[in-house]
Structures are given as C-alpha cells and as structure tokens.
Amino acid sequence: MEKKPYERPHITRLETSMPGKFGMRSERPPTTHIDGITVDSLVKTYGSPLFVLSENTIRTTYRKALNAFTTRYPKVQFAWSYKTNYLAAVCNVFHQEGAWAEVVSGFEYQKAIENGVDPKNIIFNGPVKTKEELETATRNGSLIHIDHLDELYLLIEVAENSEQKPKVAIRVNMDTGIYPMWDRFGFNYEDGQAWDALNKIMHSGKMELVGLHTHIGTFILSAGAYGVAAAKLAELARLLKQKFNHAIKYIDMGGGFASKNTLKGSYLPGSDTNPSISEFAEAISTALINSHFQPGELPLLILEPGRALIDEAGYILTTVLANKRLASGRRATIIDTGVNLLFTSFWYQHPVTVAQEFSQYREDTTLYGPLCMNIDCIRENINLPLLQLGDKLVIHYTGAYNLTQWMQFIHMRPAVVMIDARGNVHEVRQKENHHHVGSLEKLPEHLQI
Numbered sequence: 001m002e003k004k005p006y007e008r009p010h011i012t013r014l015e016t017s018m019p020g021k022f023g024m025r026s027e028r029p030p031t032t033h034i035d036g037i038t039v040d041s042l043v044k045t046y047g048s049p050l051f052v053l054s055e056n057t058i059r060t061t062y063r064k065a066l067n068a069f070t071t072r073y074p075k076v077q078f079a080w081s082y083k084t085n086y087l088a089a090v091c092n093v094f095h096q097e098g099a100w101a102e103v104v105s106g107f108e109y110q111k112a113i114e115n116g117v118d119p120k121n122i123i124f125n126g127p128v129k130t131k132e133e134l135e136t137a138t139r140n141g142s143l144i145h146i147d148h149l150d151e152l153y154l155l156i157e158v159a160e161n162s163e164q165k166p167k168v169a170i171r172v173n174m175d176t177g178i179y180p181m182w183d184r185f186g187f188n189y190e191d192g193q194a195w196d197a198l199n200k201i202m203h204s205g206k207m208e209l210v211g212l213h214t215h216i217g218t219f220i221l222s223a224g225a226y227g228v229a230a231a232k233l234a235e236l237a238r239l240l241k242q243k244f245n246h247a248i249k250y251i252d253m254g255g256g257f258a259s260k261n262t263l264k265g266s267y268l269p270g271s272d273t274n275p276s277i278s279e280f281a282e283a284i285s286t287a288l289i290n291s292h293f294q295p296g297e298l299p300l301l302i303l304e305p306g307r308a309l310i311d312e313a314g315y316i317l318t319t320v321l322a323n324k325r326l327a328s329g330r331r332a333t334i335i336d337t338g339v340n341l342l343f344t345s346f347w348y349q350h351p352v353t354v355a356q357e358f359s360q361y362r363e364d365t366t367l368y369g370p371l372c373m374n375i376d377c378i379r380e381n382i383n384l385p386l387l388q389l390g391d392k393l394v395i396h397y398t399g400a401y402n403l404t405q406w407m408q409f410i411h412m413r414p415a416v417v418m419i420d421a422r423g424n425v426h427e428v429r430q431k432e433n434h435h436h437v438g439s440l441e442k443l444p445e446h447l448q449i
C-alpha cells in the first residue's frame with residue numbers, strides 16, 4: 001500500500017460564539033425610533049455618538065419596582081443611588097417619583113442639595129466622609145451610615161461639638177451565600193463586629209441609632225441572598241430591642257438587583273433569565289414579615305436600587321466609521337463609541353441593533369471603538385447585517401454607570417438628551433468641547449513657546 005505523504009495537523013481557532021439552545025444567531029429587529037423620535041433626526045440635531053435617555057422608561061421602571069415592594073410590605077421608601085447616574089435631570093425624575101437620595105461622597109451630597117432634596121431625605125453612605133462632611137450632615141439631620149470604627153469615633157467627636165445628635169445607621173456586611181463576599185464595607189455580622197459597633201453607639205449616648213443598612217453586592221442573580229441578609233438585619237434589630245429596649249426606624253437593604261443586561265459569557269440573554277424585581281421583593285419582604293417584628297412595629301424598608309432602575313432607559317446612538325477584514329478573515333466594524341463612554345462593556349454584552357432596515361445577509365462581526373487602544377472593543381462577537389459607512393447603530397441598556405464613569409480620553413464626551421413623556425427632546429448635558437477640557441490646565445511661563 002502506498003504511504004500517503006505526511007500532513008501537519010493544525011488547529012484553527014473557532015471564530016464564532018458558542019451555539020446557544022436557540023442556534024447561533026440572535027437577531028433583533030432594527031431600532032429606527034426611540035420613544036417615537038427617529039434615530040436619524042436625533043443624530044442630525046445632536047451629533048454622534050449620542051446618549052439618549054427615556055424619561056418614560058425611567059418612570060415606568062421605577063413604578064413597577066416600587067409596586068413590587070409596596071404590594072408585599074407595608075412601608076417602603078426608595079433612595080436613588082447617585083453614583084449610578086447623577087445627571088440632574090435623571091436624579092430629579094426619581095425625586096419627582098418620590099425617591100430620596102443615596103450618596104457616597106461629599107460631592108454627591110452637595111449635588112443632592114442642589115437638586116432640591118430635603119437634607120433629611122439624604123442617606124450618606126460610603127467608606128470615606130470628612131469631618132466637615134459629617135458636621136454638615138449632622139447639622140442638616142441627614143442619615144449617616146457608618147462604615148468603620150474610625151468613622152464612628154470621628155462622629156462621636158463631631159457629636160460632642162454639635163447641638164444636634166447625628167442620626168445614624170451602621171452598614172453591615174455578611175455571608176449571604178454570594179462569593180466572593182463583599183466584606184470591605186461596613187461591619188461584619190458573623191464575627192460580631194456589627195453587634196460591637198451597635199453597642200458602642202448605644203452606650204455612647206451621643207447618636208440617635210435610626211437604622212440598619214446592608215448592600216450585599218452588585219448585579220446579584222440570586223434573590224434568596226437578600227432573604228438571608230434581611231433575616232440577619234432583623235436579628236440585629238431583635239437584639240437591640242432585647243438589650244436596650246431600642247426600636248430602629250428602618251432597615252435599608254441597599255441595591256444590587258440585576259438589570260436586564262447580559263453578563264459576558266452568559267448562555268442565555270439576561271433579559272430572559274435574570275431574576276425580576278418581584279423576586280427580590282418577595283425574598284426581602286418575606287424575611288422581614290416572618291421575623292420577630294410585632295404587627296405595627298415593622299420598620300420602614302428602604303431600597304437603593306441603581307442599575308435595575310436605569311439601565312434600560314439609556315441608549316447610545318453610534319455611527320459606523322469603517323469596515324475591515326482582520327488577518328483571521330473575520331469582519332470588523334469600527335464605530336464612534338469607545339470603551340471610554342461605555343465602561344460597562346467590560347462586563348456586559350450590550351445588545352446592539354441597527355437603526356435601519358437591512359437585507360437578510362448577516363455575518364459575525366467584532367465591534368471596535370475609535371480609540372487607538374487594543375482594549376477598545378464594544379462587542380467581541382455579534383451577528384450583524386453588512387453595514388455601510390455612515391450607518392447608525394443603537395447600543396441598549398446603557399443607562400447605569402456609564403454617565404458617571406465615562407472619561408474624556410482621546411475624544412470629547414458627547415451630548416446627552418432626554419426624551420420626555422410627550423416626545424419632546426431635551427438636551428440634559430452639552431457635548432464637550434476643546435475649551436471645557438483645557439480650561440483647568442496651566443502652562444508654566446518657561447514652557448511657553
């Protein structure tokens with residue numbers, strides 16, 4: 001038998017995503033309009049890229065979430081997490097809906113005051129608060145959530161020189177079955193730190209202990225973890241009642257509920273599989289109403305959801321700048337939105353849709369941003385029609401964290417518009433220009449040429 005010539009085996013990298021239960025492709029219809037306004041006209045008026053916020057979606061998402069809690073628990077209050085999106089227009093939609101403000105720095109505290117929030121309805125969280133900030137919050141009667149013992153002692157000092165008693169809660173971290181466990185914020189439950197801090201507050205007599213707070217993590221996909229957390233806070237409340245005959249006014253369960261986004265590497269879309277707000281509400285309220293609290297003595301339940309309330313209301317409109325073939329043969333498209341504007345693309349596979357009708361021909365594509373940086377990739381693999389230069393795309397679920405964590409890098413940051421319930425478009429943040437960016441710089445005289 002003739003010996004066949006040797007042929008070197010070679011491994012070819014599979015340049016597609018894993019096939020899902022529903023096949024390789026996930027086609028989405030084009031997004032030609034947002035709240036009745038054409039994508040084309042928005043880009044013509046305000047430029048590309050462009051952040052678009054839907055006021056209607058913010059309000060309906062908020063009402064749905066609030067309703068999920070108020071139907072299950074008698075006393076509920078939401079507080080808007082400023083760091084998630086602190087554009088004044090966004091904050092004030094939430095405040096008009098009745099949300100308090102939840103801030104994590106002196107800067108955010110100031111923003112809430114400027115937005116017109118009653119200081120008594122500001123929750124001051126976060127790992128660092130200066131003495132001056134604690135003095136202001138004490139004077140204003142804001143709710144101060146203590147993070148660690150050094151802060152507790154600083155606050156005792158502030159209290160000694162103040163006419164008002166600071167209104168305080170402690171932040172508690174705990175094992176809820178979610179790992180890695182967030183134990184860097186607040187006092188630990190299991191090792192007794194939290195109980196120790198509560199004793200120190202009660203014995204000092206210098207502060208008014210009004211609540212207990214936790215925020216167990218972010219983008220949590222297990223509603224049950226919140227049930228565990230609520231039960232542990234209820235137990236601390238029971239111990240306070242037993243030892244000091246002291247009743248706290250509220251339990252603040254924080255935020256961290258998953259939005260509809262899809263985490264990178266997920267098998268199925270998050271919009272189909274992530275727990276709904278109702279599931280989180282069910283777990284929390286069941287734990288509280290089944291605990292020791294007597295009827296009529298249930299504390300106010302405060303929630304601080306961020307991403308779950310705003311992700312869906314945010315879009316980025318973006319334009320195709322170039323198409324190319326990579327050495328692997330793969331199709332690549334360059335758009336005018338980079339990772340400096342879409343921070344969350346490091347964690348999420350943001351849905352991207354086309355803004356015009358196309359033929360049925362499609363191809364797996366990598367979407368790159370315009371930055372001269374290798375990491376500037378918006379989607380590693382997405383099945384899209386064959387796009388032409390100038391075509392528009394819509395990136396979905398971008399409302400949370402991008403408008404606070406975006407950075408001016410290589411390009412200027414774009415404008416932000418909000419479409420109101422009547423379909424009027426409002427510019428809520430101007431696009432940056434060269435002057436804004438340069439205005440804080442100073443050139444020493446000897447370097448002038």
Ligand SMILES: *Cc1c(COP(=O)(O)O)cnc(C)c1O
Nearest residue numbers: 081215218255256304305306307
């Ligand atoms: C960031 C933050 C929130 C909001 O978190 P989400 O994951 O966006 O819901 C709420 N409370 C505190 C204390 C936070 O730090």
